[in-house]
Amino acid sequence: MNNGQPVNRSWHLASRPQGDLQPENFELRESAMPQPGKNQFRIRTLYLSLDPTHRLWTREKASYMPSVKLGEVMRGFTMGVVESSNHPGFPTGAIVTGVLGWEAYSISDGSGFVNRVEMDPRLPLTARFGLFEHIGLTAYFGILDLLHPKVGETMLVSGAAGAVGSVAVQIGKIMGCRVVGIAGSDDKCQWVKNELGADAVVNYKQKSWRAALATACPTGVDTFFDNVGGECLEAVLDLINMKARIAMCGAISQYGKDDQMVGPPNIYNLLNKRAKLEGFIVLDYAADKRWWAKAHDDMTQWYLQGRMKYKLDIVDGLENAAQAVTKLFNGTNTGKLLVKVAEEPARH
Ligand SMILES: NC(=O)c1ccc[n+]([C@@H]2O[C@H](COP(=O)([O-])OP(=O)(O)OC[C@H]3O[C@@H](n4cnc5c(N)ncnc54)[C@H](OP(=O)(O)O)[C@@H]3O)[C@@H](O)[C@H]2O)c1
Numbered sequence: 001m002n003n004g005q006p007v008n009r010s011w012h013l014a015s016r017p018q019g020d021l022q023p024e025n026f027e028l029r030e031s032a033m034p035q036p037g038k039n040q041f042r043i044r045t046l047y048l049s050l051d052p053t054h055r056l057w058t059r060e061k062a063s064y065m066p067s068v069k070l071g072e073v074m075r076g077f078t079m080g081v082v083e084s085s086n087h088p089g090f091p092t093g094a095i096v097t098g099v100l101g102w103e104a105y106s107i108s109d110g111s112g113f114v115n116r117v118e119m120d121p122r123l124p125l126t127a128r129f130g131l132f133e134h135i136g137l138t139a140y141f142g143i144l145d146l147l148h149p150k151v152g153e154t155m156l157v158s159g160a161a162g163a164v165g166s167v168a169v170q171i172g173k174i175m176g177c178r179v180v181g182i183a184g185s186d187d188k189c190q191w192v193k194n195e196l197g198a199d200a201v202v203n204y205k206q207k208s209w210r211a212a213l214a215t216a217c218p219t220g221v222d223t224f225f226d227n228v229g230g231e232c233l234e235a236v237l238d239l240i241n242m243k244a245r246i247a248m249c250g251a252i253s254q255y256g257k258d259d260q261m262v263g264p265p266n267i268y269n270l271l272n273k274r275a276k277l278e279g280f281i282v283l284d285y286a287a288d289k290r291w292w293a294k295a296h297d298d299m300t301q302w303y304l305q306g307r308m309k310y311k312l313d314i315v316d317g318l319e320n321a322a323q324a325v326t327k328l329f330n331g332t333n334t335g336k337l338l339v340k341v342a343e344e345p346a347r348h
Pocket of ligand 1: 134135138160188227228250253327331332333
């Protein structure tokens with residue numbers, strides 16, 4: 001409240017990052033509470049998802065989405081509750097997710113991947129970010145559409161203890177693969193092996209990790225779900241089998257380098273091994289309503305059967321978002337990184 005008037009709080013892009021994202025790249029501002037116009041509705045943000053892709057959206061050049069302009073509200077995936085509506089499809093009280101902003105309140109007309117959340121009531125609301133949306137469904141579509149795993153094959157997952165990677169490890173096991181993870185600390189490696197069921201996990205921060213990776217993949221690598229790029233991708237390219245498939249989900253090791261990003265020098269090994277490397281963006285799959293719904297059903301069933309786990313790293317308070325986003329780049333997030341912006345309403 002400002003002089004008795006309700007206010008909005010939002011993070012704006014203050015400067016373009018040099019290297020990884022820093023808190024100084026963002027500025028928290030207050031403004032008047034936004035009012036919905038015709039066919040619009042106001043959403044009170046409950047959770048803001050912090051994602052590596054924020055680094056891509058803050059560069060000067062567009063990525064798979066336009067860049068956020070200096071001074072604009074920082075874009076983000078959020079979950080919220082509609083609290084004032086002039087839109088018949090989004091009544092007051094509806095829970096929605098969408099690509100909106102790092103802010104306490106957003107105005108929407110339903111565009112921008114805004115969807116009503118219809119979820120099995122046995123699942124907590126936050127499962128939306130652990131298992132579905134741009135996290136669990138990224139692993140799902142990347143594996144099923146690009147990797148086509150076969151029982152007994154070796155599947156490698158980088159960023160294996162992260163939000164997307166941890167789901168990828170478990171889907172790999174459900175598909176009957178021998179799954180090998182790569183992660184950045186011994187604790188993370190233990191979690192991926194003991195809790196998620198990976199057959200082997202290698203800590204890429206250990207000195208001879210590339211030799212350890214080769215030992216962990218005695219019959220080579222058939223499929224690779226890559227979240228990291230850079231040296232990880234290079235190490236795996238040395239181990240791929242004939243007709244290997246690589247899903248390029250992300251390249252977090254390279255995001256901070258902007259135009260100085262480097263590709264692996266042994267990329268030609270794709271040729272030697274008649275292998276395939278393919279990039280994808282999960283949002284593209286949203287247009288296929290049937291497959292999207294099937295993915296939701298499969299993930300829900302796997303979770304309810306106890307075959308799928310997720311971990312959340314929840315930071316309290318919108319004011320902490322700019323500091324919290326750095327955790328993604330120094331590896332201190334343990335699970336899907338979320339900012340809790342407001343209390344969840346009771347679910348009926
Ligand atoms: N294609 C798509 O549609 C799509 C959708 C969502 C996410 N993604 C991509 O998926 C990847 C994972 O995203 P997420 O949301 O699941 O994040 P996350 O894995 O939960 O968090 C990021 C993790 O990346 C690792 N990391 C950071 N800097 C690194 C570096 N220089 N080298 C190696 N590892 C590094 C850290 O783990 P360690 O401690 O293990 O290093 C960190 O915890 C990102 O590349 C993201 O852009 C793609």
